[in-house]
Amino acid sequence: MLLLRPKRFLVCFNSRIKSCGFSVKRQESLMGPKPFSAESTSSQPIEHYNVASADESFVGLQEWQAWGTTSPVPSMVNQVIRDLKILEKETDSHMTFDGNHGRLSGDFKVQEDKKHRAKYASLVDSEKKLQFFSARQIACRLLGSRGYLCQRCWLASEDCMCSRVATCSLAKQLHIWLYMHPKDFLRQNNTGKLLWQVFGVHAATLCLFGIIEHEEKMWNVFELEGRSKVWCLYPNKNAATFSVTDIVSHSWDLERQGNGDDTMNFILIDGTWNNSNAMFRRLQDRAKLIWGNELRCISLNTGASLMHKLRPQPSWDRTCTAAAAIGLLYELQHVQEFSSFELDKQAEAIEHSLEVLLEALTTRRVRMGRSISRRGRHSDDIV
Numbered sequence: 001m002l003l004l005r006p007k008r009f010l011v012c013f014n015s016r017i018k019s020c021g022f023s024v025k026r027q028e029s030l031m032g033p034k035p036f037s038a039e040s041t042s043s044q045p046i047e048h049y050n051v052a053s054a055d056e057s058f059v060g061l062q063e064w065q066a067w068g069t070t071s072p073v074p075s076m077v078n079q080v081i082r083d084l085k086i087l088e089k090e091t092d093s094h095m096t097f098d099g100n101h102g103r104l105s106g107d108f109k110v111q112e113d114k115k116h117r118a119k120y121a122s123l124v125d126s127e128k129k130l131q132f133f134s135a136r137q138i139a140c141r142l143l144g145s146r147g148y149l150c151q152r153c154w155l156a157s158e159d160c161m162c163s164r165v166a167t168c169s170l171a172k173q174l175h176i177w178l179y180m181h182p183k184d185f186l187r188q189n190n191t192g193k194l195l196w197q198v199f200g201v202h203a204a205t206l207c208l209f210g211i212i213e214h215e216e217k218m219w220n221v222f223e224l225e226g227r228s229k230v231w232c233l234y235p236n237k238n239a240a241t242f243s244v245t246d247i248v249s250h251s252w253d254l255e256r257q258g259n260g261d262d263t264m265n266f267i268l269i270d271g272t273w274n275n276s277n278a279m280f281r282r283l284q285d286r287a288k289l290i291w292g293n294e295l296r297c298i299s300l301n302t303g304a305s306l307m308h309k310l311r312p313q314p315s316w317d318r319t320c321t322a323a324a325a326i327g328l329l330y331e332l333q334h335v336q337e338f339s340s341f342e343l344d345k346q347a348e349a350i351e352h353s354l355e356v357l358l359e360a361l362t363t364r365r366v367r368m369g370r371s372i373s374r375r376g377r378h379s380d381d382i383v
């Protein structure tokens, strides 16, 4: 699809790298020496959550935040975990997870299916249904990933790529919000996670769809800063879509330029194409409630060349979240008002981390004896 629309780089942000049929080049030959500060995370201590010392009946603040967020623990996630533990006792069965560690399996899954379907049906309010759905997804992924995934890079511990990721500061005039679908939370092939791995959680903030603690925090910032400072990267079919160059005329206060007061908020919807529609609608409903008007959407004009470089196969027709961020930063770099922020270097930092992730995932597949060719794989079985 992208190839058919070379002029307009539509960003859907299928957050997962759906295929590994790419050839991974050495990062040096691909991108040259990195101009950004290569303060490798290898010099920083990597804190892994100590499962054995924790009270496994709930998720504590330290464990929760180690996955890439600064928010308090979502209360409904802990409620779901408590219910799962109670069910274990009631049914005298142990919670087990599938090979991806994100879904329940075995006898316990059968029991839990009945219980969560009944609970879901009992909720009459669609908002409550969504919150329960999200909390349950996240609770299961958290429990299944404990002791299995590295909390920073969301890869299996033996594949941890943290030591190869170089951190970089995002220009203070920019704030990225990763609005992530719960089904993409803790997925090894998610690429949105790279943004806070590189820029830090205060510059690239995770906001989980349906998790009130996250959504409220994000909207509090948006309300404070105003609609003109919030941009959603999404091809809005029902309204005018802006380009990056329009940002200046719509929200950049030239008189205040240089004072460092203006922060542009960019929302990247991090989910599959089908899921992203519901996520986008939820954002717009909230925007209309607050401002009586929808969020402004932008689509990118460039980025196709980058995608050709990274594109694993023809069916990967929409870009991944990290590539969308790279495209955004490169385009902003060419806007005069943003040109001094060194956004190209920040884009290269993400580009570098994406290469590292692709290489780690490929290495994993090869080690596990799985195909890395285009023909031999399906879109959703990367991990």
Ligand SMILES: [Zn+2]
Binding pocket: 150, 151, 152, 153, 154, 155, 160, 161, 162, 163
């Ligand atoms: Zn790691």
